[in-house]
Amino acid sequence: FDSILGDGGDGDAIVIGGTLPLSGAYADTATYIEDGYRQWASDVNDDGGLLGREVDLVIEDDQSEASEGVSQLNRLITREGVDLLLGGYPGSTAAGQMQVADQNDMVYVSMGGHMSSFEQGFEYAFGAPPLMGQWWYDGFFNWLEGQPESEWPETAAAITVDNPVGQAVYESTTKNLDRLGIPLEMDERYTLPLDSAQSLVSSAADVGADLFFANGFFGDGVSTIQAIHDTGYEPKAVLQGIGSLTPAWEDELGDLGDYVVSGTSMHPDLPFEGIDRLNEIAQEEYDRDTTSEYFLFGYSWMQTLQQGVEGAGEIDNGAIRDWLKSNSVETVGGEYAFDDRGLPDPIEYATQVRDGVAKLVAPDDVATHDVVYPYYEQF
């Protein structure tokens, strides 16, 4: 096998390795994360390195397959002897990799993906921040709760993609509806890709749902939004899974996707240190009008790891873990302190799309725009 192994970098550098889906179904998002990782590395190296040592990134392609991600991560740990790990993506790959990291006693900072991953008792896994479906709609419902009850929607409809991401967001859906006592009148699941969304949307219109949840991804999200417009369905709010966080939502949909509400745990407009600079870099070097959340995610995870290393004062994953568990970190996404599971307190941001771009609308301390409600009045 030796011929197929790269060498682990020169002796001095700290090698940080991991996998990303650089090809296959998740390749579009992964490139932004990779950019975030690389940006952080070049920043750190410009700054004199980590613990005074240069940082070297090894990013392998897992081809968007979880099993490949697991196998590659094993290789990076045991063969390449990487010093530290990079978080993988998406949640399903991260779930498998969190196990590997834990088995090898190595810190693993990523979005983690879903709550259940953090409930397996892993000791080395951190979400910094996680992209947590279970928290997805909290921000919007917090806002809604503050509105006069007469303006609350009376019924809801949800369509949910039948995979862990959809299920996680669905948990947030039912939890929040229960909280406000809003009945879920229509509750359907679908598998990807969704070839026809119009009939689902029509039935939501038929039951007269005021709230429409599209708990899915990009392609199905687009079909759903288009169907809402085509059928003339008039809900008071349209809530979307992670579709509207995809850069393509902005690039491709234009104002068609406006006023759709989502959650997030990261945003370029957050008022935290360093984020402005990254926004500039995104514009200048990566040619993006709006910084992708995924770029910031990648950066923030590495900042967390960096602070863990610096806190521990050595490349000792056990020590890094202990430091992270007992201190808090400052990132472009804000300050995080982690519980036993490796999770920070719930992050309850709400976004709403304006002129094609998802803007922060809640909570008040970070909001740059007001929530526009009801949805249908905008058209």
Add this chain to the structure above:
Amino acid sequence: MGETTAREPLLAVEGVDFSYGRARVLRDVSLSVEPGELVALLGSNGAGKTTLLENVSGLSTPDSGAIRFDGEDVTSLAANETWERGLVHVPEDRKLFPEMTIAETFAIATPRGLDDDTVSSLRERVFEIFPDLESRLDQRVGTMSGGQQQMVSMSRGLMSDPDMLLLDEPTLGLAPDLAADILDAIGRINEAGTTVLLVSQQALSALDIADRAYVLDNGEVTLSGPATELKRSDEVREAYLGM
């Protein structure tokens, strides 16, 4: 024989060799067919008759030697190219289109650009020889009996409006009365101007209608001459006529 006329033969096979892998099947085979002639090619099973016809029509290409048709070198032409030049091969194993009806088969094989009168006279000729086919124009060839398929194969060749026909066992699997009729018909087709190279195990009947004949034995031409002479040859009588 061929040398008696100064004209160029319509078909000239010159020193052809052919092997399947290591097995040498044709050895320095030469023969010629004059325009308008009916030449029979005799030989026992496995002598190489089919292989020779395939070499001529272009289903396979000789390893060495040359084949000339109507003055042109056709040695390495493909079968569809020799077909375009009017050299039409009716193969031993039929090579039909099982999913097509007879009508569709005919339509495919009829040269494009032929005027309607010619086409309908071609059809009439076919139905005259094989009356059974006319009522079956819309039957799928794959569902027909062995003998019926043999008829379709020969008819497809005739629909190609050939200048020269290469017929490989045209009566294979046909009932005796029909087989006799068909040999008669081949004779008539030849008299009407189509040159014919005929392979048949019905050696006597073949010699009856042939002008000349060649005998192929183990890949070599061992005898040749006017049909009437060959019929008297002891060698031929013994080996191919069963006497």
Add this chain to the structure above:
Amino acid sequence: MALLELRDIEKSFGGLRVLEGVSMTVEEGSIQGLIGPNGAGKTTLFNLVSGLLRADNGTIVFDGTDITDRAPKHIARDGVGRTFQLTRPYPGMTTQDNLLPGLVYAGGYDRVSEARARALELLDLVDLADLAHEESRDLTMSEQKRLEIARALATEPKLLLLDEVFAGLSHEDVARQIELIDGIRDELDVTILLIEHVMEATMTVCDRVGVLANGTIIAEDVPDEIVHDEQVIDVYLGSGRDEVGTGADSDATPDEDVPETGGGLDG
């Protein structure tokens, strides 16, 4: 004793009635011929007996049991072997391997090594031993026909159905094939029903000949009688011709002194 008995067999394809009540018997130990015009339904009859097709009506009794509705695999094990008019060897298998399935599944050779040995014996019988290791798709048509005979024998049949195994053979080879078939009957104790258009062969090898035409058996008799049967001449042999199967060639030319035995009106 009749080894095979067909009673009032009817078979149609779509609207086309091919067999309209065919009855015939094949005596044990005999070689029975079946002739008839092209498309008369001879091959169809074989398909019915071997179970590849189901009769619309009628009964097929083989060796005392009704096999009308039995599946091909059972009929084969019961002792009916057959060849195919348009040859169908297992194309990618070697000549020797072609015989193994029949030997182990119907011939009672449970041990594969014994089956292989037996296969060679059978190939030798049909004069194909030299080609034992050739892929069968590379054989000539006449070799494939002999391979099919051996393959049918591999199932250790009591009754062998041969569909035009003389077609395309030269006179020499017809004679050799006749010996082969006689030998199979006499030495292997196999009853034979054969379809043939090569009259030279039919008349020599068959004990009796049935003639299938227009959906029924129009005649059934010893060969000498069959060739003189008006009806048979009319629908099959061809009228206005010299005797078929006994001597003169139908298209005899001025060289009348050259008779062609067997008429050669083969296929």
Add this chain to the structure above:
Amino acid sequence: MIRERLDSSDRLAIAVVGLLALVPALTMDQYVLSFLMLLVMYASLAVGWNVLGGYAGYESFGHVAFLGVGGYTSVWLFVEYGLEPYLTAPIGAAVAGFIALVVGYPALRLKGPYFALVTLVIALGIQAFVTNLPGLDASQGVFLPAPLDDPAHSQVLLYLLMVGVLGVTILAARLVERSKYGIGLYAIREDEAVASTQGIDTTRLKVGAFVLSAALAGLAGGIYAWYLGYVTPTPMFDVRVSILVVLMALLGGTGNWIGPFVGAAALRVVDEFLVLQFGGQVAQIMYGLVLVGVILYLPHGVVPWLRRHARSRLPDRLGGATPGGDR
């Protein structure tokens, strides 16, 4: 070639499985083990697929269904009863075999592409069924813990179990190849109607081969689920696995077990090599072109080609040429 005693093909099988089983004794390197884990799994799938697809010529495009069934049987038995992998995997095999028995009768009436399609659709159907099965909550993803306390030992255990699956699979394939049963299957591949006129119970043989091949995949699936640790329907029923398995067998040569084994191993190694050397799109493009090149130049598979070119040096029957040859 069908032989009565151990021949070179058997010896090769013993050597291959033995060597693979010895790896953990040489290295506990997790990467080597996880790389080999997938290699061994694909090899088992391909060799098992070949029992029906190669020997009998019924090319299933839904083989992953049985991997998934085996996997989810394990998940379910663990979640409900806390059973361990060496118990759950055989039960998974039985369930997969049973499903194959049920769907096999109707499906195997179809031939060629129609059979391929029906198996593909059956696999999609089973996936849809498992995904929506109440009580399983498959779509949320299920975690299976490491079977042993020490994770490294767990990995070795799972690896060895998978090698065991491969051993069982090759053994089954060998038994079929050298027996009467194999001869029947080859005859079916060559000409089913003719086979039936030679006393072969084609339906029973086909269904039997389908059940066997499904059960072997179920066995692998049981172990694979434990290996994944986090199980969701998407990888467990990935259409691409079905396709890959077919490609592996065809690329290796389908006449006997060696072809699929070599095909699987070769494709895994090439894939890994390209991903590590080049990564990203470039690796994928090259991988695609490798497939194109190999099939273009070795259309009958790698092993038959090797055998032809090494005939003088290798023992005559290495790879046990089969009746029907390599297709």
Add this chain to the structure above:
Amino acid sequence: MAVIEAIVLGTLLGLVYATLSVGFSLTWGTLDVIHVSHGAFVIFGAYLGYTAHASYGIDPVLALVAIVPLFFVIGVALYELLFRPLADRAREVAFASMVLSFGLAIAVENLLVVQFSADPRVLQTGYTRDVVNVLGVPVTTGRLVGAGLALLTLVIVFVFLKYTYTGRAVLAVAQNAEGAALSGIDERRVSAITFGLGLATAAIAGVATAMFWSFTPSEHLHWMVFVFIVTILGGVGSVVGAGVAGLLTGLVYELSALVVPFAWVDFVLFVLLVCLLVVKPEGLFQQ
């Protein structure tokens, strides 16, 4: 009402399935080439249509005037360079061609990523979002245009097979290549043309599907699953079959959503397909 909606939507959906499949079915049925990269080329076509509009402001349907001939040429080249040599060498062309074109699909997919990035795209032109009523069901013009393109493809291939010499000749080649040569058919030429035509339909299908869905390079395999289903259900090589099977699939998809929870729609569809095939083993139509 819901039923009418399901019928209208199912018909549109079905037409797209049909148009995705017909070229694939054609090359399989006639050339014995199982062209798995058909879907990747469909997506390529979609990207070209998209680029024509996004970068040059050319209407994607109009752009087909250039894309279709381009694909035809690519198809001819692919056939000459890859599939013909393969057909000359392989014994089982169908399955060998499947391996080859699977490799091709992977290569094309990733070339698309290199060229167009992995980002999903949504084709929107001036008219695509205009809503029209069809039997009271709101439908965007984009979809109607997509469905129109789909119909056009079906008609083109149908006419090709039924009424052109090359079309009939390639059927003859499929049934017996040597017999075809002996009937004067230039097998090489008609095969290359047919493959070119098959690929040209992928271009049209690309623009048609882009009128319905967003697309990314990695999606082709999912489409191929449906293409495979429709092709075989309709009978390999049958244009009418592809049309009917496509419609049937689309209608079952939409109509079953009325009766069972949406999550079970796929399952119902698959069960029905299996049943149908078992009852009618050779597909709905043989060519």
